Amino acid sequence: MVRLKQLWPSLMVLAVLVIGARAVPITKLESAVAKGAVCLDGSAPAYHLDKGSGSGVNNWIVHMEGGGWCADTASCEERKSLMKGSSELMNEDFGFFGILSGNQTSNPDFYNWNRVKVRYCDGSSFTGDIEAVDPAHKLYFRGFRIWQAAMDDLMAKGMSNAQNAILSGCSAGALAAILHCDRFKSILPETAKVKCVSDAGFFINGKDINGGSSMESYYSKVAATHGSAKNLPVSCTSSMKPELCFFPENVVKTMQTPLFVINAAFDSWQIKNILAPTVVDKHKEWNKCKQDFKKCTPTQLQTVQGYREQMLAALEPFRATNTSGLFLDSCHTHCQGGSAALWSGPQGPQVGKTKMAKAVGEWFYERSTFQNVDCPSLNCNPTCPGATTED
Ligand SMILES: *[C@@H]1O[C@H](CO)[C@@H](O)[C@H](O)[C@H]1NC(C)=O
Numbered sequence: 288m289v290r291l292k293q294l295w296p297s298l299m300v301l302a303v304l305v306i307g308a309r310a311v312p313i314t315k316l317e318s319a320v321a322k323g324a325v326c327l328d329g330s331a332p333a334y335h336l337d338k339g340s341g342s343g344v345n346n347w348i349v350h351m352e353g354g355g356w357c358a359d360t361a362s363c364e365e366r367k368s369l370m371k372g373s374s375e376l377m378n379e380d381f382g383f384f385g386i387l388s389g390n391q392t393s394n395p396d397f398y399n400w401n402r403v404k405v406r407y408c409d410g411s412s413f414t415g416d417i418e419a420v421d422p423a424h425k426l427y428f429r430g431f432r433i434w435q436a437a438m439d440d441l442m443a444k445g446m447s448n449a450q451n452a453i454l455s456g457c458s459a460g461a462l463a464a465i466l467h468c469d470r471f472k473s474i475l476p477e478t479a480k481v482k483c484v485s486d487a488g489f490f491i492n493g494k495d496i497n498g499g500s501s502m503e504s505y506y507s508k509v510a511a512t513h514g515s516a517k518n519l520p521v522s523c524t525s526s527m528k529p530e531l532c533f534f535p536e537n538v539v540k541t542m543q544t545p546l547f548v549i550n551a552a553f554d555s556w557q558i559k560n561i562l563a564p565t566v567v568d569k570h571k572e573w574n575k576c577k578q579d580f581k582k583c584t585p586t587q588l589q590t591v592q593g594y595r596e597q598m599l600a601a602l603e604p605f606r607a608t609n610t611s612g613l614f615l616d617s618c619h620t621h622c623q624g625g626s627a628a629l630w631s632g633p634q635g636p637q638v639g640k641t642k643m644a645k646a647v648g649e650w651f652y653e654r655s656t657f658q659n660v661d662c663p664s665l666n667c668n669p670t671c672p673g674a675t676t677e678d
């Protein structure tokens with residue numbers, strides 16, 4: 288009989304092969320606590336770092352985790368019992384996939400870079416900074432300090448010698464990548480090639496089903512709760528209300544650093560929360576449709592199709608600059624670049640016959656430009672995925 292003990296090493300190897308990624312351990316920034324850089328519950332911020340090697344030792348990709356926002360005391364309070372609000376509750380290991388993968392085959396341009404995943408536990412896309420701590424709730428609004436503390440720590444670990452660097456993220460983390468992109472460039476050596484990548488972070492100030500702007504009202508609460516205004520790009524806040532400066536369409540106009548946008552034209556989060564949020568869908572007529580487009584009425588489908596038009600209009604100023612990269616697929620999904628399958632796998636969505644790994648790599652190294660908008664209608668692209676991996 289083969290004993291389990293003897294089998295163990297080969298089972299471990301098998302597990303790694305099946306998962307296709309090495310688990311990257313967490314680093315908690317205990318020293319950041321003294322600077323007041325803490326998660327909503329007061330715990331230390333955290334990241335996962337997989338060190339670069341060979342030709343990638345001086346290259347850095349810093350990717351911020353997503354997970355929506357909290358806009359008031361009650362919703363931020365809820366996060367204290369989740370890993371989205373406390374590093375005490377975070378998983379110790381993270382498998383790195385897609386744009387963070389250490390596998391040369393699936394991530395040929397970035398596999399040997401220093402790859403970092405900054406954990407999200409502030410609920411403000413790393414923009415908050417309020418000194419006072421509400422004694423009744425013991426909630427800390429310090430997202431921006433977390434971002435700064437993470438950057439300081441990574442600079443000390445070698446990022447100050449970066450030759451190539453990318454600030455990226457998924458969803459709320461992708462929005463943070465846009466909001467902090469120029470700042471990221473400014474802390475790195477002048478000689479470094481620095482660019483940013485937003486995966487599902489192009490949240491538009493779209494009209495909802497009642498013709499209002501629910502998302503603008505929502506961001507107004509986020510900004511007030513977290514004290515975000517002073518940490519949003521000044522080039523935007525100097526002429527617009529803070530809540531408007533959460534929208535990439537208003538920020539990219541004055542952004543200096545090149546940005547690549549990966550987004551679904553029918554982004555599932557945006558359809559649910561910007562087009563048909565529960566607050567305006569009083570009779571819950573959109574409940575089924577916004578989960579599954581097969582359950583939409585013909586009129587609802589037209590409205591969904593119209594959302595893509597809103598998205599294209601919002602992207603117009605961004606597309607006008609020749610340094611912008613764009614991979615806008617006509618899929619119904621949210622966050623694509625963190626998945627092994629979608630980033631470069633055989634089932635990966637294609638726009639202009641290209642998968643996102645190739646599009647982003649070519650654009651970063653300027654081997655070619657890439658601005659591609661998919662065929663216009665829902666279901667027109669047979670390479671679209673049926674599922675998502677992270678929100
Ligand atoms: C790397 O990715 C390729 C393609 O997905 C896969 O076939 C291979 O097994 C992976 N290698 C490792 C060491 O996981």
Ligand SMILES: *[C@@H]1O[C@H](CO)[C@@H](O)[C@H](O)[C@H]1NC(C)=O
Nearest residue numbers: 545608609610611653655656
């Ligand atoms: C973008 O345009 C500027 C000014 O016309 C030019 O100098 C630059 O080389 C262009 N960059 C790319 C990547 O095409």
